[in-house]
Amino acid sequence: MADETTRGNGTGSDGAATGAGNDARAVSGGGYDPQGIEAKWQKRWAEARVFDVEVDSNKPKYYVLEMLPYPSGTMHMGHMRNYTIGDVVARVKKMRGFNVLHPMGWDAFGLPAENAAIKNNTHPRTWTNNNIAEFQKVMRRFGFSYDWRREISTCEPEYYRWNQWFFLRMLERGLAYRKKSRVNWCPKCATVLANEQVVNGFCWRHEDTAVESREIEQWFLKITDYAEQLLEDLKLLEGGWPERVITMQRNWIGKSQGAKVRFVVADFPGESIEVFTTRIDTIYGASAVILAGTHPLLGKLLAGSPVETAAREKLAALRQMSTKAEDVATAEKVGFFTGRYVTNPFNGAKIPVWVGNFVLMEYGTGAVMCVPAHDERDFEFATKYGLPKPIVVQPASSAEALTDENLAQAFTEYGVSANSGGYSGIATEVALDRMSAEAEARKFGKRETVYRLKDWGISRQRYWGTPIPVVYCEKDGVVAVPDDELPVLLPANPKLTGMGESPLAATPEFVNTKCPKCGGAARRETDTMDTFVDSSWYFYRYCDPHNSEAPYDSAKAAYWFPIDQYIGGITHAILHLLYSRFWCKAMRDIGLVKHSEPIERLFTQGMVQKGGVAMSKSRGNVVGALEMAEKYGADTGRLYTLFAAPPEKDLEWSEESIEGSWRFLNRVYRLVKRHSESLRAAKSGGIDAAAASPNEKALLRMAHQTLRRVSQDFDVRWHFNSAIALIMELSNEAQRMEPLEKTVRPEVRKEVLELMTLMLAPMTPHLAEELWEMLGHSEGLWTVRWPEFNKELAKDAEVEVVVQVNGRVRGKLTVAAGMGEAELLPLVMAESSVAHHVEGKRVVKKIVVQDKLVNLVVA
RNA sequence: GCGGGAGUGGCGGAAUUGGCAGACGCAGUAGCCUUAGGAGCUACCGGCCUCACGGCCUUGGGGGUUCGAGUCCCUUCUCCCGCACCA
Numbered sequence: 025m026a027d028e029t030t031r032g033n034g035t036g037s038d039g040a041a042t043g044a045g046n047d048a049r050a051v052s053g054g055g056y057d058p059q060g061i062e063a064k065w066q067k068r069w070a071e072a073r074v075f076d077v078e079v080d081s082n083k084p085k086y087y088v089l090e091m092l093p094y095p096s097g098t099m100h101m102g103h104m105r106n107y108t109i110g111d112v113v114a115r116v117k118k119m120r121g122f123n124v125l126h127p128m129g130w131d132a133f134g135l136p137a138e139n140a141a142i143k144n145n146t147h148p149r150t151w152t153n154n155n156i157a158e159f160q161k162v163m164r165r166f167g168f169s170y171d172w173r174r175e176i177s178t179c180e181p182e183y184y185r186w187n188q189w190f191f192l193r194m195l196e197r198g199l200a201y202r203k204k205s206r207v208n209w210c211p212k213c214a215t216v217l218a219n220e221q222v223v224n225g226f227c228w229r230h231e232d233t234a235v236e237s238r239e240i241e242q243w244f245l246k247i248t249d250y251a252e253q254l255l256e257d258l259k260l261l262e263g264g265w266p267e268r269v270i271t272m273q274r275n276w277i278g279k280s281q282g283a284k285v286r287f288v289v290a291d292f293p294g295e296s297i298e299v300f301t302t303r304i305d306t307i308y309g310a311s312a313v314i315l316a317g318t319h320p321l322l323g324k325l326l327a328g329s330p331v332e333t334a335a336r337e338k339l340a341a342l343r344q345m346s347t348k349a350e351d352v353a354t355a356e357k358v359g360f361f362t363g364r365y366v367t368n369p370f371n372g373a374k375i376p377v378w379v380g381n382f383v384l385m386e387y388g389t390g391a392v393m394c395v396p397a398h399d400e401r402d403f404e405f406a407t408k409y410g411l412p413k414p415i416v417v418q419p420a421s422s423a424e425a426l427t428d429e430n431l432a433q434a435f436t437e438y439g440v441s442a443n444s445g446g447y448s449g450i451a452t453e454v455a456l457d458r459m460s461a462e463a464e465a466r467k468f469g470k471r472e473t474v475y476r477l478k479d480w481g482i483s484r485q486r487y488w489g490t491p492i493p494v495v496y497c498e499k500d501g502v503v504a505v506p507d508d509e510l511p512v513l514l515p516a517n518p519k520l521t522g523m524g525e526s527p528l529a530a531t532p533e534f535v536n537t538k539c540p541k542c543g544g545a546a547r548r549e550t551d552t553m554d555t556f557v558d559s560s561w562y563f564y565r566y567c568d569p570h571n572s573e574a575p576y577d578s579a580k581a582a583y584w585f586p587i588d589q590y591i592g593g594i595t596h597a598i599l600h601l602l603y604s605r606f607w608c609k610a611m612r613d614i615g616l617v618k619h620s621e622p623i624e625r626l627f628t629q630g631m632v633q634k635g636g637v638a639m640s641k642s643r644g645n646v647v648g649a650l651e652m653a654e655k656y657g658a659d660t661g662r663l664y665t666l667f668a669a670p671p672e673k674d675l676e677w678s679e680e681s682i683e684g685s686w687r688f689l690n691r692v693y694r695l696v697k698r699h700s701e702s703l704r705a706a707k708s709g710g711i712d713a714a715a716a717s718p719n720e721k722a723l724l725r726m727a728h729q730t731l732r733r734v735s736q737d738f739d740v741r742w743h744f745n746s747a748i749a750l751i752m753e754l755s756n757e758a759q760r761m762e763p764l765e766k767t768v769r770p771e772v773r774k775e776v777l778e779l780m781t782l783m784l785a786p787m788t789p790h791l792a793e794e795l796w797e798m799l800g801h802s803e804g805l806w807t808v809r810w811p812e813f814n815k816e817l818a819k820d821a822e823v824e825v826v827v828q829v830n831g832r833v834r835g836k837l838t839v840a841a842g843m844g845e846a847e848l849l850p851l852v853m854a855e856s857s858v859a860h861h862v863e864g865k866r867v868v869k870k871i872v873v874q875d876k877l878v879n880l881v882v883a
Numbered sequence: 884g885c886g887g888g889a890g891u892g893g894c895g896g897a898a899u900u901g902g903c904a905g906a907c908g909c910a911g912u913a914g915c916c917u918u919a920g921g922a923g924c925u926a927c928c929g930g931c932c933u934c935a936c937g938g939c940c941u942u943g944g945g946g947g948u949u950c951g952a953g954u955c956c957c958u959u960c961u962c963c964c965g966c967a968c969c970a
Contacts (some may be wrong), residue, residue, distance in 0.1 A: 749907035
């Protein structure tokens with residue numbers, strides 16, 4: 025699910041990894057050997073079951089999760105960055121004493137598996153499981169702290185039966201329903217796409233394939249029932265979710281408050297056209313009603329119209345026009361008169377009915393009132409076709425009244441109603457409200473809220489997904505499969521063609537069944553579910569992955585939820601995250617959980633790029649994760665992805681740069697190695713600051729200041745890159761102190777090296793364990809808590825004070841920390857570099873910031 | 884068009900949120916060590932002026948607030964991302 029692993033991006037399975045050669049970095053005698061070290065500690069962790077976790081109400085919990093991957097192709101460093109960020113968070117929280125749930129699983133159903141199976145003449149399950157084995161191998165090689173006992177794979181019946189169970193619960197509640205509907209059809213996928221999967225009129229997987237429109241019986245989930253809640257609860261996510269994700273969801277839900285108004289059609293008794301408007305206050309200015317080209321009433325209106333022939337030709341041409349959003353948005357407005365008229369219910373005016381290419385059938389009612397003077401689109405349309413532009417709103421400031429002569433563009437703001445019968449002269453906001461009331465009172469309209477969000481079509485004409493658990497019976501119609509017959513298993517060996525109907529339809533032993541109600545012959549539903557169903561609730565299953573009685577135990581979910589930190593790509597800002605939020609609310613209403621939002625904090629990490637574009641197999645710019653582990657070791661790979669850029673930014677992969685991370689870990693290893701013999705027996709912890717020599721104090725001060733800032737970078741700021749920079753400085757300093765070793769007691773050196781090791785532990789856990797052992801510890805580092813920095817030791821005895829004259833740095837003074845102004849200023853004035861600039865001038869003002877800076881303003 | 888984000892050395896980036904701009908690393912230069920080095924170590928490494936001490940300029944451009952601005956305000960340019968005829 026992470027964007028680096030985009031679920032079913034439709035790319036082929038060919039395309040070799042490029043980048044590094046696979047020669048491992050040479051290990052000189054006794055040097056840093058990541059291969060040996062990493063294998064050693066992974067084995068110890070597994071033996072000690074370090075990452076196994078259970079509900080424990082005595083400990084604060086922390087649930088950190090990376091979006092589950094779609095197991096396809098090679099795992100590259102883009103994946104690894106995502107998981108490394110999660111792993112650092114998990115390990116830091118564990119060191120902080122939290123009971124950390126950090127699971128991993130596989131988004132295993134989906135189209136690429138089916139396509140690959142067709143291409144390679146194998147079974148989707150085989151292909152998928154091979155990929156899962158490969159992915160797991162790489163993840164284990166990187167030493168991520170997953171509780172592998174909780175691993176899930178969405179293509180297993182133990183998992184997908186609960187998709188079916190949820191579907192039945194939704195069916196019972198009317199949240200799942202079936203309707204014939206015009207759907208988005210991708211000819212290449214040979215299946216239906218959700219609205220969310222259509223990008224600018226093209227398939228989200230096939231950027232070159234225009235989506236077609238077809239009419240099919242489809243299953244839908246009524247996400248629109250939750251539109252208001254999904255919108256409202258975005259407020260709960262503020263602070264925890266990126267602002268732009270919240271904004272994207274808000275726009276996607278697209279709430280508009282307005283009114284629907286019926287315009288009676290002249291000469292057609294009983295027929296009326298309903299329009300939706302957010303500006304009913306402008307209705308006196310309507311000079312036409314405009315329909316979408318696919319409006320259902322259109323056929324009736326055109327039949328026998330005085331301009332029927334011409335209109336039908338124009339309609340055909342209009343329907344031929346591109347429906348691609350990027351074209352549509354910029355396209356010239358086109359339309360034609362139908363030959364029919366309607367009556368404006370407010371003023372009785374008879375206005376023409378037109379058809380316009382800019383009116384969308386999918387939004388509102390598929391018909392709009394055309395108010396040229398107060399809507400930009402209507403203005404453009406009316407100008408082109410010579411429709412009148414009655415002015416019915418005047419700007420509130422009377423300075424520049426609108427007239428027919430000076431109306432150069434639509435005036436779309438609120439103002440004062442004009443030429444609007446009894447409403448003239450009142451503020452449009454007020455008129456809007458009163459006119460809505462009038463429409464309701466006179467029963468030709470009503471206030472209404474319209475959402476852009478549409479119901480979620482989940483039917484897919486594919487094999488590799490969850491079978492929809494219903495049957496069709498001649499006698500009983502649509503019948504739900506009873507719970508005790510779940511799961512409805514996928515047939516083992518379907519005929520996969522990649523075309524047309526679901527392969528399940530061509531599998532008689534699957535299709536033909538008995539009606540659960542009457543026992544008579546019945547046919548199974550042959551469509552499968554959109555795989556976004558799988559990923560809408562998978563993180564609940566991690567709480568209780570082997571439950572065979574329920575999707576999960578509510579008590580366990582109550583302990584672990586909400587997810588404290590979710591990490592993934594911005595790609596899923598709408599689809600996955602919106603569906604997940606919906607699912608949570610539906611589960612709440614079913615009674616499984618009590619919370620309304622599943623994810624407390626969301627982090628969207630940047631992509632790893634090569635050559636300025638995201639790594640992907642189809643582009644052939646992939647840097648294989650396993651190759652990196654073989655060449656430099658997992659720790660170097662982890663460190664580099666953390667160091668090269670802050671986690672939210674895109675990262676350009678550089679083979680030259682990773683060498684720097686490799687060299688650093690080598691230096692650290694050698695540093696500790698040089699001291700390990702002499703420090704093994706030294707006392708650990710409990711340094712007496714008072715007894716420390718100046719050199720010791722300096723070193724300890726730096727170590728504890730580093731600890732203070734690194735702790736902040738981990739906990740608050742998520743600045744892993746600068747945390748690493750700080751640790752590098754500490755290690756450089758420790759190295760520089762080596763010639764003065766005799767002036768630094770072993771326990772002080774040990775303290776410094778131990779702190780450095782502990783700070784590295786979340787990022788380079790294998791090396792850190794090894795160093796910890798080298799420093800004489802027999803207990804694994806995994807048992808150790810994050811150290812607290814020592815305020816006394818971190819305190820500066822002396823500080824460097826910058827001296828400025830007129831804001832320019834002229835000198836620096838080293839003085840005792842905390843020195844007051846009275847004491848400091850004479851020292852400043854005595855400083856020769858300062859005196860030089862002050863000479864012969866008058867000091868107008870003195871600014872003193874304690875322990876930091878003195879600024880003398882002279883004139 | 885609307886919404887969001889970003890512009891800092893040759894490069895990735897830092898600046899504890901108004902207080903020494905360029906930490907840390909990459910690349911580069913010089914040297915040491917080495918039979919050798921894709922190893923290690925030392926030093927230099929934004930621009931201009933100066934033999935040097937030092938001085939001046941510099942965070943996309945312009946303006947402002949302030950003793951002091953990469954950081955705050957106004958304005959402008961450029962780039963990236965999302966949505967896009969939503970009535």
